[in-house]
Amino acid sequence: MAGIGDAVRARASIFVRFTRSSIIPSLLATLILFAVGHFYQAQNSTNFREALRSDVQSTLRLAEAQIQANIDSNTVALSGLANDIALDGDISSARFAALATKIMERNPGIRRISLAPDGVISRVMPSMEQARMAGMRLDRFYSQRTAAQRAQAHGRAAIGSLLVLPDGSTGFDVYTPVFHSPDGVPAFWGFVEAVIDESAVYLGANLTTGAGRGAVAAGRSTPVMLGIRDISDSANIGDAFFGTNATFHAEAVLQNVVLPGGTWQLAGAPVGGFDQRPDNQQQIALTIMAFAMIVIVPIVLTFGLMGERRRAITALDRRNREFLAMSQRLNLALECSSFGVWEIDLETRLRTWDDRMYSLHGLPSRNGAPGPICWKANIHPDDLPHAEEVLNNTVMFFERYQTDYRVVLPTGTRHIRHIGSVNMGADRRKTVTGLSWDITEDVRLTNAMMEAKAFAEAQSAELAAAKDRIEHNALHDPLTGLGNRRMLDAALAALLERDAERATDVALLHLDLDRFKQINDTLGHAAGDAMLVHASQVLKTEAGPGDLVARIGGDEFVVLVPNPVLGQLEALSDRIITRMRQPVDYEGFSCRFGVSVGIAVGRGADADLGRLLVNADIALYRAKEKGRNRYEFFSEALQSEIFNSKRIGDEILEGIERGEFTAWYQPQFDAETLELCGVEALIRWNHPRDGVLTPDRFLSIAEDLNVVATLDQIVMERALIDLMHWTAAGISIPRISVNVSARRLRDEALLDTLSNLAFAPGQLCFELVEAIFLDGDDEIITANIAGIVALGIDIELDDFGTGHTSIVSLLKIKPKRLKIDRQLVSPITHAPREQALVRAIIEIGRSLGIGTVAEGVETLAHAEMLAVLGCDILQGYAFSKPLPADRLADLAAAKWQLAS
Numbered sequence: 001m002a003g004i005g006d007a008v009r010a011r012a013s014i015f016v017r018f019t020r021s022s023i024i025p026s027l028l029a030t031l032i033l034f035a036v037g038h039f040y041q042a043q044n045s046t047n048f049r050e051a052l053r054s055d056v057q058s059t060l061r062l063a064e065a066q067i068q069a070n071i072d073s074n075t076v077a078l079s080g081l082a083n084d085i086a087l088d089g090d091i092s093s094a095r096f097a098a099l100a101t102k103i104m105e106r107n108p109g110i111r112r113i114s115l116a117p118d119g120v121i122s123r124v125m126p127s128m129e130q131a132r133m134a135g136m137r138l139d140r141f142y143s144q145r146t147a148a149q150r151a152q153a154h155g156r157a158a159i160g161s162l163l164v165l166p167d168g169s170t171g172f173d174v175y176t177p178v179f180h181s182p183d184g185v186p187a188f189w190g191f192v193e194a195v196i197d198e199s200a201v202y203l204g205a206n207l208t209t210g211a212g213r214g215a216v217a218a219g220r221s222t223p224v225m226l227g228i229r230d231i232s233d234s235a236n237i238g239d240a241f242f243g244t245n246a247t248f249h250a251e252a253v254l255q256n257v258v259l260p261g262g263t264w265q266l267a268g269a270p271v272g273g274f275d276q277r278p279d280n281q282q283q284i285a286l287t288i289m290a291f292a293m294i295v296i297v298p299i300v301l302t303f304g305l306m307g308e309r310r311r312a313i314t315a316l317d318r319r320n321r322e323f324l325a326m327s328q329r330l331n332l333a334l335e336c337s338s339f340g341v342w343e344i345d346l347e348t349r350l351r352t353w354d355d356r357m358y359s360l361h362g363l364p365s366r367n368g369a370p371g372p373i374c375w376k377a378n379i380h381p382d383d384l385p386h387a388e389e390v391l392n393n394t395v396m397f398f399e400r401y402q403t404d405y406r407v408v409l410p411t412g413t414r415h416i417r418h419i420g421s422v423n424m425g426a427d428r429r430k431t432v433t434g435l436s437w438d439i440t441e442d443v444r445l446t447n448a449m450m451e452a453k454a455f456a457e458a459q460s461a462e463l464a465a466a467k468d469r470i471e472h473n474a475l476h477d478p479l480t481g482l483g484n485r486r487m488l489d490a491a492l493a494a495l496l497e498r499d500a501e502r503a504t505d506v507a508l509l510h511l512d513l514d515r516f517k518q519i520n521d522t523l524g525h526a527a528g529d530a531m532l533v534h535a536s537q538v539l540k541t542e543a544g545p546g547d548l549v550a551r552i553g554g555d556e557f558v559v560l561v562p563n564p565v566l567g568q569l570e571a572l573s574d575r576i577i578t579r580m581r582q583p584v585d586y587e588g589f590s591c592r593f594g595v596s597v598g599i600a601v602g603r604g605a606d607a608d609l610g611r612l613l614v615n616a617d618i619a620l621y622r623a624k625e626k627g628r629n630r631y632e633f634f635s636e637a638l639q640s641e642i643f644n645s646k647r648i649g650d651e652i653l654e655g656i657e658r659g660e661f662t663a664w665y666q667p668q669f670d671a672e673t674l675e676l677c678g679v680e681a682l683i684r685w686n687h688p689r690d691g692v693l694t695p696d697r698f699l700s701i702a703e704d705l706n707v708v709a710t711l712d713q714i715v716m717e718r719a720l721i722d723l724m725h726w727t728a729a730g731i732s733i734p735r736i737s738v739n740v741s742a743r744r745l746r747d748e749a750l751l752d753t754l755s756n757l758a759f760a761p762g763q764l765c766f767e768l769v770e771a772i773f774l775d776g777d778d779e780i781i782t783a784n785i786a787g788i789v790a791l792g793i794d795i796e797l798d799d800f801g802t803g804h805t806s807i808v809s810l811l812k813i814k815p816k817r818l819k820i821d822r823q824l825v826s827p828i829t830h831a832p833r834e835q836a837l838v839r840a841i842i843e844i845g846r847s848l849g850i851g852t853v854a855e856g857v858e859t860l861a862h863a864e865m866l867a868v869l870g871c872d873i874l875q876g877y878a879f880s881k882p883l884p885a886d887r888l889a890d891l892a893a894a895k896w897q898l899a900s
Helices: 002-088 093-106 127-133 142-154 198-204 281-336 355-360 372-378 384-397 440-475 485-498 516-523 525-542 566-581 609-625 636-658 699-705 708-728 750-755 779-790 807-813 822-829 832-847 860-869 885-893
Strands: 110-117 123-125 158-164 170-180 187-197 207-209 215-218 223-230 253-259 262-270 340-345 351-353 401-409 412-424 430-438 506-514 548-551 556-562 584-586 589-591 594-602 631-633 661-670 676-687 691-693 736-740 764-769 794-800 817-820 851-855 873-875
Touching (some): 002 170, 002 198, 002 223, 002 253, 002 262, 002 281, 093 123, 110 127, 123 127, 142 187, 198 207, 340 355, 355 430, 384 401, 440 485, 485 609, 506 525, 506 609, 516 525, 516 589, 525 556, 525 566, 525 584, 525 589, 566 594, 594 609, 609 631, 636 676, 636 699, 676 708, 676 873, 708 736, 708 885, 822 851, 832 851, 832 860, 860 873
Parallel strands (some): 594 631, 736 764, 794 817, 817 851
Antiparallel strands (some): 110 123, 110 187, 170 187, 207 215, 215 223, 253 262, 340 430, 401 412, 506 594, 584 589, 661 676, 661 873, 676 691
């Protein structure tokens, strides 16, 4: 490679030398040629841009004419219907349906026709739109109101804004005013409102839309990017409804389209922009370059040959002078250098040495040639055979003479190197002439370098071993010896790269140990580490030979399975779960834990570790949600469900900030008198999109977000505000019951919050869900319940009969009332067992001085039976469903009493 590089550099040097004298003439010719070419190209580009602008202008004018014709034909048809109405002052439904159907058949672009006397829609075709649009005002939105006002003011049809139809398509609103003249004086009757299909307008104008609503029209020579916007209201110009706002840039060609009652603006530009290169630019450039070569090459050759001749003459003269100086310097160098010069006659083997040769061999200077005995006596015995062999080969085969040997001196040994070549003199005699010099210091340095090299290689080996250990530690978990996340990334990348053409499937099993935290907290981290090691051994044992097991977190593991089979993944998960359930002995303690598994499969080359981990984590979350110690496969439906929960969770947090949560109230009635004796405050969500939502739509997600206590506080504060309003209006609501969650009951600041609220003793009642485990010794709950009672707030046990509360808890808590769950109330009219259970609960409450409330009273038969059984308060749909505060106030103000 070095020889090739030298040859290239040599040829480059020759070329530079040859062309040096022609540089200035060539540059002048080049500048002139390229200046002319640049001017020609600039003029060509200007002509091309003017042609593009003309093409765009023509395209816009054609689009303008086609759009005007399309919309005018539709408005003319609508004006006919308006004239028909103006003659009679009204039109029957049958005639309207017939005329509208006929108009829509002849004008397929019209999607809907409606009549709006005084601006309020009364009749619609197609008739399927009647129920949705009847009674709708045309001035409810600014864009509709301004279009309708223009139509009424000018007495002719006006086109409005772009609407989204129920089927997802879009169209333009058109308002045709109707003036009736019963006594000769025109009087405004209303509008004929219609929707012209947007796509039909564009199709009639040969306009197409691409990805991202990019709009294209076919020009004469180039496709045109087109944009349309409404400029009817100069003070409120809207965004482009066809194409994008980016089309309306400074260089765009603009064209106004005057429509009935409005004006659109078209903007157009070539798809590649006005700055795109002309098609013939490359051809022009090649022509200019070819002409330049025709002119410049002869100039270069002419001036190059002239310069080469001049340099040849100069070089010859310089060489003669250099040869003379070199001969003088060589003689001086040989006299002053440490080299010894020698010669051997190959026929006679006679040696000739200079004085330096004798000095190198430790001999006194002599005249003439040294004999063989003298020469051999100084050479080290170990080096003599090789020295003689090299000499014999040179004599016999005329080889190059080169050898090193040691000379024994009184002060030690000296290393001498000899180099010589075979020459033939003028008398045809062959001799070997050469040089010899002392290399003792070089040998010493070489030996030192070899020792240093050996030492460096040993150190390098140690560094390589250390590097291997570092890389191993970087890719492995130090506790379990399994791969870590980095190894997992590398393994998956290598797998996908190796099998990219075969599109190999990949499966990820994401495992999380159940009850690991309890073991770690109770027995210590050493026990937790022992469990992790045990889990890693189980995974290595059960995983297949080609699978990769990695630990990616505290108690999280991943198994990477290439080319998975569905049954194989299920069997592997079952084996792992079964093995993990087995007890593990740690220092005499039997430790039990389980494992939940989420499984995700990546398909072919599109598999991505990050996406697979997220999918497996979603499946793991579902496995834990379903009770742990199980496995779940990721699916699109599961992902959609999780994303939907995430969306609802975000909306819940936003709803809390925007005050969308409020309280509705379900009345409670005295079982004997059927008079209103209280209400239960129930949370409702005024969702901006889905309307009023009940707790079953969002409460479980709110619990995951840990905002149930916040919702409880919102309901309680809203209930007290409504109670204050009712009292100020003279409406008597004896008691309001609100639900209190377990998390809210464990809030240490609960009593401080309640002490700042205004209510009379007995006006407020807290419903505590019986499913909260109240038999334990939770000091915060016990203290908060005592404080609640001390503040004059009643306690009710909600859903009584379905949870864990014992008689001891009732004696300890002393609730004011027990609320019998609807699951027990519903079947009492036909199920003797549930009837007896409800009677027992009522008797228990009565014996302890605790009242009872029955929820879920759906029929009067339930109410009568519960009254007979001795229940105190009734609540359910048999009396009223939950109502907002204003409706409850209206009914209470009317002295609501259910006596019948």
